[in-house]
Amino acid sequence: MSEAPLLRLENLSKRFGGLKAVSDVSLSFGEGEIVGLIGSNGAGKTTLVNLVTGHLKPTAGRVTFAGRDVTGAPPYRLARLGLLRTFQVVQPFAQLPARDNVAAAALFAGAAGDMAAARRAADAALERLGIAHVADRLPTQVTLAERKRLELAKSLAAKPKMLFLDEVNAGLNSAEIDGVLDMIRSIAAEGVTIVVIEHLMKVVRGLCTRLVVLHQGALLADGPTDAVARDPKVVDAYLGKRGAAMLEAAR
Numbered sequence: 724m725s726e727a728p729l730l731r732l733e734n735l736s737k738r739f740g741g742l743k744a745v746s747d748v749s750l751s752f753g754e755g756e757i758v759g760l761i762g763s764n765g766a767g768k769t770t771l772v773n774l775v776t777g778h779l780k781p782t783a784g785r786v787t788f789a790g791r792d793v794t795g796a797p798p799y800r801l802a803r804l805g806l807l808r809t810f811q812v813v814q815p816f817a818q819l820p821a822r823d824n825v826a827a828a829a830l831f832a833g834a835a836g837d838m839a840a841a842r843r844a845a846d847a848a849l850e851r852l853g854i855a856h857v858a859d860r861l862p863t864q865v866t867l868a869e870r871k872r873l874e875l876a877k878s879l880a881a882k883p884k885m886l887f888l889d890e891v892n893a894g895l896n897s898a899e900i901d902g903v904l905d906m907i908r909s910i911a912a913e914g915v916t917i918v919v920i921e922h923l924m925k926v927v928r929g930l931c932t933r934l935v936v937l938h939q940g941a942l943l944a945d946g947p948t949d950a951v952a953r954d955p956k957v958v959d960a961y962l963g964k965r966g967a968a969m970l971e972a973a974r
């Protein structure tokens with residue numbers, strides 16, 4: 724990478740008591756990349772995202788975003804710089820309609836100056852994600868697929884430069900997943916760097932040109948999707964022969 728990376732992690736670690744959930748991970752991400760972050764249950768994927776987006780403080784290491792040291796910075800500050808994430812377990816404000824959930828995200832990230840502007844940004848994001856019809860509904864009154872899109876709308880209204888998507892396809896059917904993939908591609912096409920945390924090989928293969936594999940908290944592999952999918956270390960530790968074949972078949 725000749726230009727300075729958008730996000731750089733240096734020797735990032737997180738301990739929970741005796742458990743090294745993330746162990747000495749160094750990685751760089753460039754502008755407009757779509758990267759898959761994969762690994763078994765408990766490999767440390769969500770913890771890594773939490774460290775980078777300010778939801779957990781690292782035990783050691785450094786995070787640099789757009790040239791600034793943001794290690795340990797709170798989520799609202801990172802959101803204002805354009806570093807956003809969705810949650811594996813979606814967490815909307817249950818008492819607010821969808822539009823205001825998205826508007827709140829825009830205000831939190833400083834992407835709108837007042838509530839009227841935030842609601843306009845919210846309507847635009849809901850429209851873009853094909854869920855304008857849920858604007859006045861409470862999050863409990865929408866389907867899982869719509870709730871996942873609502874999460875994406877919140878990120879989009881916050882004007883991201885970089886977006887971590889933590890299993891946004893989990894629980895969706897094949898047609899719903901295809902719809903989400905199109906949206907992710909269209910967001911990336913605007914230059915937003917996207918990291919998708921995924922267990923679904925169809926998604927990984929369909930979206931990502933680069934894969935990062937975590938295993939027991941440590942970086943196991945990082946490279947072009949094809950090469951990583953064939954890496955014997957990755958096949959042994961995570962994909963298995965069946966997973967590798969699925970990744971191959973999903974081309």
Ligand SMILES: Nc1ncnc2c1ncn2[C@@H]1O[C@H](COP(=O)(O)OP(=O)(O)OP(=O)(O)O)[C@@H](O)[C@H]1O
Pocket residue numbers: 739742744762763764765766767768769770771811
């Ligand atoms: N707040 C916490 N306190 C203690 N241990 C934690 C905490 N959060 C995560 N862990 C542990 O850290 C390890 C990594 O968890 P993490 O949630 O990051 O994995 P993951 O790769 O996202 O897994 P999954 O694919 O199941 O979502 C696991 O052993 C988990 O039990």
Ligand SMILES: [Mg+2]
Pocket residue numbers: 768769770811
């Ligand atoms: Mg997780």
